[in-house]
Amino acid sequence: MDPKIVSYECDKWLPKEPSVLITFxxxxxxxxxxxVPILEQFGVKAMFFVITNNMESHSEDCNNSDASHLFMNWRDLVEIENAGHVLxxxxxxxxxxHEISMQTSQWQMEESIKKVKEHCSNPENPIHFAYPYGFIPQQALDFPKGCLAYGTVKAPPNPWNEVPNNIRRTYVPTGQMNIWSAMAxxxxxxxxELQ
Ligand SMILES: [Zn+2]
Structure with missing residues (x-):
């Protein structure tokens, strides 16, 4: 990927004031x-990263199976996209x-992005990527144009527009709402401090 293209696209979207991105x-x-209903209530748009094999196994309605209720299906994802969220x-x-070959890592990334693209309603939208557990491969993956890649707290605390292929994210701990305002x-x- 041409790093100039990445930085141009990131700069275009740099927010002017303190902002957060909510991801699932x-x-x-x-x-x-x-x-989604809670986000709707507050007028907030978020980003949803899906494990595509799980979506495929549970794409049909099987109300008698517990597993069908565990993961969303492709129709759910289209509904989320149509509500203005990012996939x-x-x-x-x-x-x-970090434990599999570079070739397999590249294939896992490319194929999952392709699957989401196939099912989403607007194929023009860039599909972003999140590394499972925040573990990044030994070498950098070759991402499609416009794709930003997200890590976890394991990613170094660099501005996202400078490191668009391993953007640091932090967890909002469940059951500890009292500490959320201190985190914010x-x-x-x-x-x-970064300005
Ligand atoms: Zn995960």
Whole structure:
């Protein structure tokens, strides 16, 4: 990928004020059942990274199977996209990418992005990518144009527009809502330190 293209596209989207991006990994059914209505209520758009093999196994309605309720299906994903959220791929089968070959890592990334693209309603939209567990391959993957790749807290704390292929994310701990405002305050301070 041409690094100039990446930096141009990132610069175009740089926010002018402290901003957060909310992301969901793995494509669990609770994303559409619980998270999307709450996001809607607050007028917030988010990004959803799905493990595409799980989507395929549970694409049909099988109300008698518990597994069918665990992950979203492709129709759910289209509904999410039509509501203005952004779609992403999270590999075909959620491997630890530092433990598999470069060739397999590249295939897992490319094929999962292709699957999401095939099912989404607007093939022009770039499909983004998140590394399972935040483990990145030994060498850099060759991402499609316009694709940003997301890590976890394992990623170094660099500005996302400078390292668009391993963007640091942090967890919002469940069951500890009392610490969320302190976390937001610290992110805000980091924003101004970087300016
Ligand atoms: Zn995951």
């Amino acid at each position: 990994d793995d494509g669990y059914k609770d994303n559409i059942e619980y998270a 992403g791929a999270h590999t075909l089968s959620h491997p630890k990418m 305050k610290s992110w805000r301070e980091q924003w101004f």
